[in-house]
Amino acid sequence: MTINDIKNYLDAEVLCGEEFLEKEVFSACGSDMMSDVLAYVKDQAVLLTGLMNTQVIRTAEMMDMICVVFIRNKKPNEEIIELARESGIAVLTSSKRMYEACGILYSSGLCGKAE
Amino acid sequence: MSDSLNFSYTVDGENFASAGQASVQVKKELRQLGIAPETIRRVSIAMYEGEINMVIHAGGGVAQVNVDDSGIEIVLKDEGPGIANIEQAMQEGFSTAPDNVRSLGFGAGMGLPNMKRYTDEMHIDSTVGVGTTITMKVNY
Ligand SMILES: Nc1ncnc2c1ncn2[C@@H]1O[C@H](COP(=O)(O)OP(=O)(O)OP(=O)(O)O)[C@@H](O)[C@H]1O
Numbered sequence: 153m154t155i156n157d158i159k160n161y162l163d164a165e166v167l168c169g170e171e172f173l174e175k176e177v178f179s180a181c182g183s184d185m186m187s188d189v190l191a192y193v194k195d196q197a198v199l200l201t202g203l204m205n206t207q208v209i210r211t212a213e214m215m216d217m218i219c220v221v222f223i224r225n226k227k228p229n230e231e232i233i234e235l236a237r238e239s240g241i242a243v244l245t246s247s248k249r250m251y252e253a254c255g256i257l258y259s260s261g262l263c264g265k266a267e
Numbered sequence: 268m269s270d271s272l273n274f275s276y277t278v279d280g281e282n283f284a285s286a287g288q289a290s291v292q293v294k295k296e297l298r299q300l301g302i303a304p305e306t307i308r309r310v311s312i313a314m315y316e317g318e319i320n321m322v323i324h325a326g327g328g329v330a331q332v333n334v335d336d337s338g339i340e341i342v343l344k345d346e347g348p349g350i351a352n353i354e355q356a357m358q359e360g361f362s363t364a365p366d367n368v369r370s371l372g373f374g375a376g377m378g379l380p381n382m383k384r385y386t387d388e389m390h391i392d393s394t395v396g397v398g399t400t401i402t403m404k405v406n407y
């Protein structure tokens with residue numbers, strides 16, 4: 153699945169990283185706790201989250217993730233988007249809730265486990 | 268690399284939004300040095316956890332990273348409240364973080380055990396009322 157597919161499946165808006173839309177991703181995770189992302193995630197390229205702060209982007213960067221999807225229609229501020237731009241991370245925002253967003257991607261073939 | 272390279276950063280304890288800047292910077296430096304991605308990731312995660320801890324538990328501090336022939340050493344030094352019981356603090360799920368920290372996405376009590384998991388050596392030197400110094404080493 154590409155980041156562009158994620159955008160389409162989740163009716164998402166792309167806030168930065170248009171240039172990465174054709175990049176391919178194989179797994180994802182969903183969490184509002186960055187502690188858990190840092191501790192349990194391995195090689196998932198996409199993070200879905202309802203948390204909104206700069207640490208979401210830094211956590212994604214530390215984990216070598218390439219795409220962050222903010223759910224429940226959360227719109228990040230310019231500081232967050234700028235940080236993502238510098239880090240080469242695509243940022244999407246979708247009005248879907250966590251359960252639904254994860255479910256749609258999972259049933260479309262994006263698994264939870266790393267390769 | 269014949270001799271060692273040293274990087275030093277001040278970690279601002281007043282500003283949660285800027286927490287992790289040092290780790291981001293180190294990641295960039297290590298990439299430029301051509302260090303293996305898996306090594307960089309281990310250093311990044313361990314240092315970021317430690318840096319966040321310095322901000323949420325200790326009011327900031329100093330982060331130092333030394334790169335030499337054998338690997339990467341990270342030294343995180345603060346003058347915060349110290350850790351009374353290190354063994355307890357190292358347990359998964361143990362956290363003294365207040366609710367406001369949890370609403371920022373941290374405070375699950377996973378940081379210290381995660382730092383241990385991602386590094387080859389980790390040593391905590393802490394005195395209550397004086398501060399904490401955490402030294403970690405990731406070998407190539
Ligand atoms: N630099 C520090 N100074 C003082 N206390 C610390 C420091 N680092 C950790 N601690 C103490 O050790 C506990 C456990 O730390 P740990 O990083 O494992 O979890 P946490 O920071 O509470 O949550 P998480 O890391 O999952 O976000 C903290 O709650 C805190 O009481």
Ligand SMILES: [Mg+2]
Nearest residue numbers: 316320378379
């Ligand atoms: Mg922590």
